Amino acid sequence: MSTTTHFTLTQKDIPSHWYNILADFSRPLPPPLHPGTKQPISMDMMTAIFPENLVMQEMSTERWIEIPAPVREIYTLWRPTPLLRAVRFEKALQTPAHIYYKYEGVSPAGSHKPNTAVAQAYYNKLAGTKRLATETGAGQWGSSLALACRLFGLECTVYMVKVSFEQKPYRKLMMQAWGAEVFASPSNRTEYGRKLQKEDPNCPGSLGIAISEAIEDTMKTPNTKYSLVSLLNHVCMHQTVIGQETIKQMELAGEEPDVVIGCVGGGSNFAGISFPFIRKKIVEGKKYRIVAVEPSSCASMTKGELRYDFGDTAQTTPLLWMHTLGHDFIPPKIHAGGLRYHGMAPTVSHAHDLGLVEAVAYPQSKVFEAAMLFARNEGIIPAPEAAHAVCAVVNEALQAREEGRKRVIVFNLSGHGLLDLPSYDAYLTGQLRDE
Numbered sequence: 212m213s214t215t216t217h218f219t220l221t222q223k224d225i226p227s228h229w230y231n232i233l234a235d236f237s238r239p240l241p242p243p244l245h246p247g248t249k250q251p252i253s254m255d256m257m258t259a260i261f262p263e264n265l266v267m268q269e270m271s272t273e274r275w276i277e278i279p280a281p282v283r284e285i286y287t288l289w290r291p292t293p294l295l296r297a298v299r300f301e302k303a304l305q306t307p308a309h310i311y312y313k314y315e316g317v318s319p320a321g322s323h324k325p326n327t328a329v330a331q332a333y334y335n336k337l338a339g340t341k342r343l344a345t346e347t348g349a350g351q352w353g354s355s356l357a358l359a360c361r362l363f364g365l366e367c368t369v370y371m372v373k374v375s376f377e378q379k380p381y382r383k384l385m386m387q388a389w390g391a392e393v394f395a396s397p398s399n400r401t402e403y404g405r406k407l408q409k410e411d412p413n414c415p416g417s418l419g420i421a422i423s424e425a426i427e428d429t430m431k432t433p434n435t436k437y438s439l440v441s442l443l444n445h446v447c448m449h450q451t452v453i454g455q456e457t458i459k460q461m462e463l464a465g466e467e468p469d470v471v472i473g474c475v476g477g478g479s480n481f482a483g484i485s486f487p488f489i490r491k492k493i494v495e496g497k498k499y500r501i502v503a504v505e506p507s508s509c510a511s512m513t514k515g516e517l518r519y520d521f522g523d524t525a526q527t528t529p530l531l532w533m534h535t536l537g538h539d540f541i542p543p544k545i546h547a548g549g550l551r552y553h554g555m556a557p558t559v560s561h562a563h564d565l566g567l568v569e570a571v572a573y574p575q576s577k578v579f580e581a582a583m584l585f586a587r588n589e590g591i592i593p594a595p596e597a598a599h600a601v602c603a604v605v606n607e608a609l610q611a612r613e614e615g616r617k618r619v620i621v622f623n624l625s626g627h628g629l630l631d632l633p634s635y636d637a638y639l640t641g642q643l644r645d646e
Contacts, residue, residue, distance in 0.1 A: 216298050218311075218460040220291040227278060230451040232486045232558055233444060234274035235493045243529035244519060259415045260429050260437040262338035265331065269445040276448065277329075283327050285362060289318040290452065294460035294621075296516045299588040306608040308618040309466060313457045313484060314591070315625045320385070322594065322626030323480045324355035324440070327449035329386050331438050332359035341434035342366035346396065346421030348476070348552070349375050349596065350382025351626055352440035357391035369390035370398060370424040373416035396421040403427055403525045417541050418477070418552040424523035441477025441557045442522055442531070450483025453623060458487055459619065468499055470607055472622035474599035475503040475512065475570070479557025484623035486558075489567050499519050502607075503559065503570045504599040506578070508646040511555045512563060512570035520554060528600045533560040573602045574645040579638040581605045582628070594626035595634050 233240060243252040257266040263560040268276060278286075278608055296442055297310040315323035335343060343365055348355030353369035362366035369391050376383060378394040386393045394400055396416045401424045407414050413436055414420075418440075429437040450635045461467060471488045473481035481503050511534040520535040522528035534555040555563075575595070579620040582598035584605070587592070600622045611618035628635065638641040 216296040216417040218294045218463040220456060220459060222287050224456065224459060225283060225286050225290045226452045226455040228275040229272055229278060229448045230271070230455065230487055231271060231276055231444070231448050232489065232562070233272045233462050233463065235490055236561060237493070237565060240557055241532035242573050246521070246526060246530055249530070251327065252441035256390060260334050261425060262340055262436055264334045267443055268448070269443055277331060282330050282333050286326075286452070291326070291456045292317050292453070294338070294457060294464070296464065297585070297589050300585055301608070303584060303588045304608045304612065306612040307616060308608040308611040308620055310604060310608060311461070311464065311468070311619070312624040313621070315452060315453065315480070315623065316591065316594070317628035318355075320351065320355040320358055321629065322355065323453060323483055323623070324352045324451060325358060326452055326483065327479065328352070328355035328359035329362070330437075330449045332356070332363045332365055335436055335438070336363040336365060338485070342368065342369075342432065342434045343438045344368045344425045344428040344432070344435055345438040346370045346372070346418055346425045346440060347375070348372050348418050348440070348550075349594070349631070350379050350386070351594070353391065353393065354385040356380055356438055357386040357389035359575065360391065361389045369393045370396040370421040370428075372396055372418060372421050378633060379630060385630070389501065393605045396424050398424060399547070400424065401427045409492055415541065417524065419522070419538055419540075422523035425528055426523065426527050427525070428503045441479040441552070441625050442554065444558050446479050447482035447486065447505060447556055447558050447621065451486050452481050453480070453483035454485060454487030457484060457621060458491075466619050468619045468621040470500045470502060470618065470620045472502045472504060472603050472607070472620065473551065474596050474623075474625060475505050475555065475559065476509075476550030476596065477552045477554070478559040480623055480625040482556060482559055485568065487563060491566060493494040499567045502603055503563070503568055504603040505572045506599065507572040507574045509536070509550060509552065510572040511553060512560070513572045515555070517564060522554060531557050533557045534563070550599065564603060571603055573599060576643060576645050578602045579643060583638070590634065591624065592626055592628040595631055597623070597625045598628070600624070
């Protein structure tokens with residue numbers, strides 16, 4: 212194997228198509244249901260909040276969806292992203308494992324989120340949309356959509372979960388720098404937000420609540436559509452550029468992974484790294500272990516139920532077949548704001564149900580301990596969300612050490628933590644607690 216630690220592609224290697232996992236499931240994914248009739252939802256219901264071109268993509272079972280040239284051109288601002296071997300991290304862990312990470316933190320917004328934000332903004336612009344409304348947890352999605360809207364000349368309104376609005380002020384400023392208006396959720400901008408503020412003035416908010424507010428805004432405002440951070444298939448599909456590039460880069464490294472790891476909240480970054488590898492499991496019979504890592508205080512896959520549930524707290528979305536803790540679940544105030552969601556993407560949930568994916572959960576104290584070890588050896592400070600993947604990598608590497616055998620581990624370092632430093636301050640000063 213090469214001793215190179217950095218495996219570089221060129222812009223011609225940026226994928227030309229997104230991968231749609233629905234084409235390869237051995238058992239079809241149960242469809243979204245109308246919340247009233249409990250029948251599969253119609254195109255009309257979906258187009259009330261999404262443009263028709265994205266709804267058609269959402270419902271497609273075509274295996275490969277071509278990436279439009281304007282989207283691919285913007286991708287060249289940061290794609291292809293680097294794959295690196297974490298040699299110093301390996302030495303610190305004294306492990307025979309080879310650890311590789313796909314680093315999505317090089318995007319302008321500092322995470323994987325622009326992969327779908329740019330695509331969604333493009334399709335909305337094409338459909339004549341003037342304004343997008345959305346939610347955000349830690350702010351990575353809100354800042355990514357703000358950037359994408361700026362690039363395509365759209366207005367952008369973001370409902371940011373209140374606890375993250377307070378914990379992560381600089382992400383709010385990123386959104387505003389790119390022209391978005393940002394409101395702490397629950398807000399006084401919507402009927403649902405005002406209702407929750409009245410019931411509990413100290414409500415910390417949740418992604419489910421913020422989704423409800425963004426959808427209400429969309430339904431009441433002309434020329435506005437809703438843009439979703441995660442969960443739905445078209446969002447997960449747009450992220451598969453990550454895994455496709457990773458497969459090419461692992462070929463350059465001359466190795467094939469034993470384990471593929473990603474953190475998971477709503478499912479988008481995990482889908483991005485894992486779905487192209489899952490395809491190889493299904494089509495080529497590969498034996499990869501694919502591991503989704505979630506916070507133990509908001510563990511929909513390891514503690515939730517697989518059933519139909521709403522994607523939002525106000526029960527305005529279609530019913531989705533997913534792992535869920537219940538749409539009214541309010542997660543604790545953990546610092547990984549992007550993982551504070553009650554449900555899991557239906558495609559990720561289905562992959563888990565089919566035995567293609569396994570799930571683990573860790574408390575945030577262990578997560579930050581692993582993140583600090585990584586930062587002090589590799590130099591990159593991971594976002595608290597991505598740090599969950601790092602924690603699982605540590606456990607896999609230590610197990611390889613105990614067994615005395617090589618193990619090739621690949622994980623998605625989905626974003627940097629440079630705007631999450633107050634979270635690290637809480638850890639370093641002993642104020643961080645497990646919920």
